Amino acid sequence: MANINFLLTEGPFQTEKWSTAAKLGAAALKKGHAVTFFCYLDGVYNGLSTQEFADWEKVPGDYFKELVDNGAEIVCCGICVNARGQQSGKFFYEGIKVGGIPDWAAFVGGADKVVTL
Amino acid sequence: MANINFLLTEGPFQTEKWSTAAKLGAAALKKGHAVTFFCYLDGVYNGLSTQEFADWEKVPGDYFKELVDNGAEIVCCGICVNARGQQSGKFFYEGIKVGGIPDWAAFVGGADKVVTL
Amino acid sequence: MALYLIDLPFAKIGLDVAKRDSEAKVVLIQDGVYLDPTGIENVYAVKEDVDKRGVAAKLGNAKIIDYDDLVNLIVENKVVNFA
Amino acid sequence: MALYLIDLPFAKIGLDVAKRDSEAKVVLIQDGVYLDPTGIENVYAVKEDVDKRGVAAKLGNAKIIDYDDLVNLIVENKVVNFA
Amino acid sequence: MFMFLRAPFGSIYYTEGLRAVVGMMSGLDEHKVTCVYAGDGAYYSLKGSDKSESAGYVKTISDISETHYYVEKESMAERGIAEADVDEMFEVISRDELAKLIAENDVIFDF
Amino acid sequence: MFMFLRAPFGSIYYTEGLRAVVGMMSGLDEHKVTCVYAGDGAYYSLKGSDKSESAGYVKTISDISETHYYVEKESMAERGIAEADVDEMFEVISRDELAKLIAENDVIFDF
Numbered sequence: 001m002a003n004i005n006f007l008l009t010e011g012p013f014q015t016e017k018w019s020t021a022a023k024l025g026a027a028a029l030k031k032g033h034a035v036t037f038f039c040y041l042d043g044v045y046n047g048l049s050t051q052e053f054a055d056w057e058k059v060p061g062d063y064f065k066e067l068v069d070n071g072a073e074i075v076c077c078g079i080c081v082n083a084r085g086q087q088s089g090k091f092f093y094e095g096i097k098v099g100g101i102p103d104w105a106a107f108v109g110g111a112d113k114v115v116t117l
Numbered sequence: 118m119a120n121i122n123f124l125l126t127e128g129p130f131q132t133e134k135w136s137t138a139a140k141l142g143a144a145a146l147k148k149g150h151a152v153t154f155f156c157y158l159d160g161v162y163n164g165l166s167t168q169e170f171a172d173w174e175k176v177p178g179d180y181f182k183e184l185v186d187n188g189a190e191i192v193c194c195g196i197c198v199n200a201r202g203q204q205s206g207k208f209f210y211e212g213i214k215v216g217g218i219p220d221w222a223a224f225v226g227g228a229d230k231v232v233t234l
Numbered sequence: 235m236a237l238y239l240i241d242l243p244f245a246k247i248g249l250d251v252a253k254r255d256s257e258a259k260v261v262l263i264q265d266g267v268y269l270d271p272t273g274i275e276n277v278y279a280v281k282e283d284v285d286k287r288g289v290a291a292k293l294g295n296a297k298i299i300d301y302d303d304l305v306n307l308i309v310e311n312k313v314v315n316f317a
Numbered sequence: 318m319a320l321y322l323i324d325l326p327f328a329k330i331g332l333d334v335a336k337r338d339s340e341a342k343v344v345l346i347q348d349g350v351y352l353d354p355t356g357i358e359n360v361y362a363v364k365e366d367v368d369k370r371g372v373a374a375k376l377g378n379a380k381i382i383d384y385d386d387l388v389n390l391i392v393e394n395k396v397v398n399f400a
Numbered sequence: 401m402f403m404f405l406r407a408p409f410g411s412i413y414y415t416e417g418l419r420a421v422v423g424m425m426s427g428l429d430e431h432k433v434t435c436v437y438a439g440d441g442a443y444y445s446l447k448g449s450d451k452s453e454s455a456g457y458v459k460t461i462s463d464i465s466e467t468h469y470y471v472e473k474e475s476m477a478e479r480g481i482a483e484a485d486v487d488e489m490f491e492v493i494s495r496d497e498l499a500k501l502i503a504e505n506d507v508i509f510d511f
Numbered sequence: 512m513f514m515f516l517r518a519p520f521g522s523i524y525y526t527e528g529l530r531a532v533v534g535m536m537s538g539l540d541e542h543k544v545t546c547v548y549a550g551d552g553a554y555y556s557l558k559g560s561d562k563s564e565s566a567g568y569v570k571t572i573s574d575i576s577e578t579h580y581y582v583e584k585e586s587m588a589e590r591g592i593a594e595a596d597v598d599e600m601f602e603v604i605s606r607d608e609l610a611k612l613i614a615e616n617d618v619i620f621d622f
Contacts, residue, residue, distance in 0.1 A: 002392045007620070009524075011128070013200060014159045015411045016347055023365070024391075027384040033392065041527055042131045042159070048202030061202065083130060085165030085178065091202060101531060105538020113391050114618050115322065116398040119309045124509070126413075132522045133264055140282070141308075144301040150309065158416055218420060222427020230308050231507050232239065233315040236503070242518060242551075244405050244510065247439045247475065247495075254499035265521035268554055270591065286520050288559020292591070314502055315510045316405075319614070325407060325440070327516050327621065330550045330586065330606075337610035348410035351443055353480065369409050371448020375480070397613055398621045399516075 003034040005111035007104070011042035012060030013053075017117040018046050022063035024115065025072055035072040036111065037064075038104035044076040044084060047092040061093060068095035075099040075107070120151040122228035124221070128159035129177030130170075134234040135163050139180035141232065142189055152189040153228065154181075155221035161193040161201060164209035178210060185212035192216040192224070235259060237311035241266040248316030249274065261304065262296065263317050271296050280304060318342060320394035324349040331399030332357065344387065345379065346400050354379050363387060401505035402433070407440035414444055417511030418457035425465045433465045434505065436498055437490065438472035441511075442479055445471035445490045458489070472498050512616035513544070518551035525555055528622030529568035536576045544576045545616065547609055548601065549583035552622075553590055556582035556601045569600070583609050 006025055010017040021037070028035050039046055051059035068074055078098045081089050089098040097103075108114055123142055127134040138154070145152050156163055168176035185191055195215045198206050206215040214220075225231055235257045240248040242265035252258040252274060262269055262279040267289055271277040277296040284290050284298055299307070318340045323331040325348035335341040335357060345352055345362040350372055354360040360379040367373050367381055382390070402421055408414035418435075425433055437444050451458070461467050471490040476482075483492055493501075502508055513532050519525035529546075536544055548555050562569070572578050582601040587593075594603055604612075613619055 004388075004391060009622075011131075011159065011201075013197075013412050014128075016409055020347060020363075020366075023384050024387060028388045028391075031385070031388055033388070040531065041523065042128065045162075045201065050202035050204055051200055052202075053196070053200035059200070079170070080130075083168055083170035083176070084128075084162065085167035085169075085208065087167055087208075091204075101534025102538045104531075105535050108535065108618065109539050113396050114398075114620070115391060115396055116621055117400060121305075121308060126511075130523050133520055137264060137280075137283075140301050141304060145305045145308075148302070148305055150305070157420065158412065218423025219427045221420075222424050225424065225507065226428050230313050231315075231509070232308060232313055233510055234317060242521065244439060247405070247472075250474075250495055251499045251502060254496060255503065265518045265551075268518065268551075268590065283520075286561040287554065288557045288561070290559070312506070314508045315403075317510070325410065327550055330516070330583075333585075333606055334610045334613060337607060338614065348407045348440075351407065351440075351479070366409075369450045370443065371446045371450070373448070395617070397619045400621070 001032050001034065002112040003036070003110055004028050005036045005038065005107045005114045007114065007116040008037060008039050008043035008046065009041045010117070011045035012051065018060045021117045022060070022067060025067050026070070029067065029070045029072060035067065036107040037067070037072060037074040038107055039074065039076040040104070041077070041080055042084070044080045044086060047074065047076050047089060047096040048086070049093040050091045064096060065093040068093065075103045077101065118149050118151065119229040120153070120227055121145050122153045122155065122224045122231045124231065124233040125154060125156050125160035125163065126158045127234070128162035129168065135177045138234045139177070139184060142184050143187070146184065146187045146189060152184065153224040154184070154189060154191040155224055156191065156193040157221070158194070158197055159201070161197045161203060164191065164193050164206060164213040165203070166210040167208045181213060182210040185210065192220045194218065235311050236314050237261060237307050238314045239263055239317040240269070241317035242268060244316040245269050259307065259311060261307065266317065267293065278307065318394050319397050320344060320390050321397045322346055322400040323352070324400035325351060327399040328352050342390065342394060344390065349400065350376065361390065401501060401508050402435045403508065403510045404435065404437045404441035404444060405439040405510055408444045408449060413511045414441070415453045415457070418454045418461070420509070420511065422457050422460050425461060431465045433461065433467050434470070434501060435467065436470045436472060436501065438475045438498060442471050442475035442481060445486045446481065447485060447487045512612060512619050513546045514619065514621045515546065515548045515552035515555060516550040516621050519555045519560060524622045525552070526564045526568070529565050529572070531620070531622070533568050533571050536572060542576045544572065544578050545581070545612055546578065547581045547583060547612065549586045549609060553582050553586035553592060556597045557592065558596060558598045
């Protein structure tokens, strides 16, 4: 089994990177691989539990919650979280952590593969 | 004097559109023009009063607060605000309103010029 | 007269359309200041964007304008958005 | 062997680099499926992205893969990110 | 007049731009709307491209206004899109005609 | 190895990418770092481009690691950037050499 790190630098809705990343992550977990995410720049908005969009059955945040529930580790860049006004991630889903680039370095150090989106 | 509407569809930090829009808006206000903003898609994140970024003296939200203080009308798309987990704009600067595309249509109907960024 | 606001992602089509308008004024804005404005008579480039990128010498006869000037151009012309 | 993940904005340089690698596997992803993969031997395209865009017929001999297949390719190869 | 210049589906502009058209047409006293797909936006004209997210907007727009959907020939050529590939809701126009449409319309939005 | 592929200063990747390099070099047991500017990222190599936002990161990176900043010749040519325009912190390499660097490095980040 492999350890895969995803770097996600775009937020929900605006581009489809959140979707590709979430679906790839879910597929990797299902196969038994270890999965870590570092959400950087606008990527940090993906952790919000407060998204409401009636047009879609599931909002982007739901996919990231499922990743965590299924064993992925997700850390969001704290500088980016606070710069973007997201108050230390207080509205993030439980289990989605706020950290720093050192956490990402640790993920990459332990990863067999790194995918950036 | 003219009435200028700005459509802003990108958020703070990630691209520089927020900066161009804010500076153009400020220059227009100074000349005595009427200025309206419709923040659409990621543009709605610009209204947040909670941004903290030690590297910069002023955060993007400060520029939009100043626009409002100086007489600009700013409306953010409510569907976009809630989709992006920003809870009806409860952490927006006072004076930055949450509305809908009909508000934008009214801005455009009353505008002499429309600039999209 | 029409004022074309042009940024890099939409540059090709924006400049091409402007070239078909004999009275076009083109404003290069943001990454648009990297464009080569050869062949367009009335070209402007936003000073703050030009300075940050260090491309003043490459812009030929483009007039370097500040945000005050750009507001005046916006007010005096029809705005065509390619930014 | 190296797996090149390629999306549209970085396409030109990504494909050009992949062409210099005789063992390259190229995965067209997201808007990358609009690319013309002619001249590259081992090309894959992500099914969900292809289907949404309706470009299956234009992808020549590209193998259409799902996310499960892509995970396998990622695990089995060195990943080069151009997406 | 609305121009769609970004590639679907890499960003959400292709559908949120149509949402904007709906709102704008409902709010303004204007009953003719022109949508032009050019640049990477031309890819949306492909017959097989997924119109499900935007079908509701397209229907509403046609209920409240006379709508024209154009796709620009030069953008198609640059991207290898043949006329036979284009969905029947679109009419193919040249870059000259796009320039004319821009000249005729007061407000030009780009999405 | 870090590739910078987006145009400065339209997006913030040019500087936040360097912030990432600093953090990564501090956190990993690795003392050599390769930064390649290619595609629209090549514009950053221009002598006159504003390095003030990134100067602190560049200094820190050079304090903790042996750093090479490369800019790619073909990307320069496509954008009309002459060797004389390039800041002295950059070394010009060819696309062949970029391909070689990619082959030699285990992890390839793009910003």
